[in-house]
Amino acid sequence: MGLFWRELIAGIIIFTSSLIAAQAPEQHCSLKFQEAFEEAVKLKKTCQEARYRDCCQVAKASLFDYPIKSGVFYINNACGHESPFIQDISPMQARCNMESGDGGWTVLVKRTPDVEQRELFNRTWVEYENGFGNLSGEFWYGLKNMHCLTSREPMEVEVEVSKTDGTKVVLPYGNFRVNGLSTSYTLHVSDKQHEEAYDYLGYHNGMKFTTFDNDNDSGTSSNCATSHGKVGWWFKNCDLTLLTHMPHPELHTTSPVTYHYAELRVRPKLCNANLPRTCD
């Protein structure tokens, strides 16, 4: 038998098995589980070719593979902006955090203490637009991708940092959006949901993006990017949160502590990734 036929038959067997595995849940299962089941089946069916819109859909479609690990997944975040294949960070892939608060988070910025994965963040406006780095290490997802991802539906955000002593701090906000190029990718962040004294990310609400070659911060005679190692950010005058800073991301200027891990991640407010995974 030729290779083609063997592969075809193997494919049919796998396909048939997956249909059997995806039989409708028993009648006695909770309504919530039945709904989650139906949504997972629907997502799996419709997203086979189009791919998932974000990590939330990846999480919901993975109902039967729970628990899913954080990692890099294929999604379709093209949003009609130019060919995804000329982007440095492709909108067809994303890093998903599947652990924090039931998962479903798409990661926009990641810093790690692993020196071998260190990425340079002193970049130009165009580089910050297109994204750079490695989705398995340190990266900036790109302003175009961020705009696309956050403009389709209301999103929430979490900033997570760990101090050098290993303590982790999560700073959630209920609203997060990055506007388009015509606004210089203005940041909208509100609804602080943490008890920290400082409104770390909220300080940057309403600010345009600034790089060393495109000054949009509120200091008229200076450029915050230039005075911060040429890294880009939604600088004001200048910052309370600065995850792009080198050599380590910092939450400052209120503390001398250097943080060596950071993640900024978003998901739809109605993601509802907290789905029942079993019948009862």
Ligand SMILES: [Ca+2]
């Ligand atoms: Ca300025």
